[in-house]
Amino acid sequence: MQFGIFTVSDVTTDPTTGHTPDDTERVRDILTIAKHADEAGLDVFATGEHHNPPFVASSPTTMLGYLAGVTKNITLSTATTLITTNDPVRLAEEYAMLQVISDGRMDLMMGRGNTGPVYPWFGQDIRQGIPLAVENYALLRRLWTEDVVDWEGKFRTPLQGFTSTPRPLDGVPPFVWHGSIRSPEIAEQAAYYGDGFLHNNIFWPMTHTKQMVQYYRQRFEHYGHGRADQAIVGLGGQVFMRKNSQDAWNEFRPYFDVAPVYGHGPSMEDFTRETPLTVGSPQQVIDRYGAFVDEIGYYQRQLFLIDHAGLPLKTVLEQIDLLAGDVVPELRKIVDAKRPSDDVPLNPPTHAERVAAARAAGEQGAAHVGGTEDRWTGRRAEENADGRHANAGSAFGL
């Protein structure tokens, strides 16, 4: 099982000090958090995508592209990428570019987004959320797997003879997850394609999570991608730890009580009982998260939210150290021992594994398409660079 962290990138005042980071400080903190997670040995860093304050993560591939250059081992991912309001053509291009730059050390997770106005801001209708997710993703896949795409759908300008570049690394697209909290249609989509399914259950009781995951597993098997227990599943999570449980409880409570999502609502006692939020010692986190496998079967990725609600950077970095040093090694032993058999994937597929599988199945795509000349303008790249005008006007068909 992979263990990692995900950020929603909220800018929140620290209720204990009154300090509010500005957007620049918050972005830089997130970079520090991701680098620290890599150095500490966590497996995954994922960023959300938001287009409204108080969130700063509007441009995931810029952030992840930088992180690809300054980290060594950590898998870079998203939580989530908006498949509804982003142009699937831009997603195909941006994430193929990230895949190339990171040398395949990335994957991504599709989500619809839960901020109503983002839809109209990007020219879409929220009531079409599911149809947008279905159509846009179908196009995105074609742009990655087919060299030249002719396409027409309901939501986007048609494409004739379009090639998305760069072509996916080694001709194999990135692994894709689909995240949904309550829509069976999205679990169905993930199952249909044999993609991963992540239930971000941080605000939900396990009974609900279990239903969604079981549904995805059954449908994964139905579509012939393997047995239900071989489907690729991820969960969200949320923890705050100190060596001494009572210290964790005392330190986190002021953040919990006014947190943007659940603040001023249920007590921390109620919320920790009803949701996966665990406040306490590393051992308590190990006990609680080690038991989720018993509920939903062996799964491949556990992400934690640790950098929200105004927690200071120093505290977040300490949480990463506790997670990577005290929790993950023990938790990994516990959950790996519960893997039902060797043919249940230990982790989500890596790029190298996907390349090997595609090669074996004869499904590997081209790593470059066409010649060295732009087939629309007839120009070569160097002709633009050296300022010659041999083909002036050719772009306009003159």
Next chain:
Amino acid sequence: MTTQRTLAVVSAGLSQPSSTRLLADRLSAATARELELLGHTVTIEQIELRDHAHAIIDAMLTGFPTGDLARAVDALTKADGVIAVTPLFTTTYSGLFKSFVDILDKESLSQMPVLLGATGGTTRHSLALEYSVRPLFTYLRADVVSTSVFAATDDWATGATQHDGRDDSVNPLPQRIDRAGRALAERVAARENAGPADPFATAPSFLDLLR
């Protein structure tokens, strides 16, 4: 069709004892009596919203009900008929009553036989049932019976005979309760709740979604 029927009785009164609860009890007794006359066995699920007040706000903030409230919502959703009674505050249903309705799944009362009741200080508020409470349930596609019952404070002192000329001897509260109970009982007798729709059973196949 079985003869077993369950009525969920939602009461949003704040004081204890409460005249809202009293009206709810009278309405459920009248409905149960009529259902029994029609040959049914009746189970009554009481949902006193005051007991769930904090949990209702928590559910609004977190997006899901927990504990006793989750069980109450489940009982309501699975009932064969609902009696919903609210005090009228500043021209309409109480905030607690509306908050409870707001945390319900939008489909959970669809086709559900519902009898509405309300309490208020004077009869001047009686039409609030029709212009504000009824549209709420119509929006949720509930099957709201045409008779709803408003009880003003004075109504609790009315009977078939007139005293001091101040009570409604033409159409007194007990008579209205009986008529409403009869109307709900007929609807409940005619329909059996198959239980809440299973979102997984009704999810479309992806091939249909792709079309």
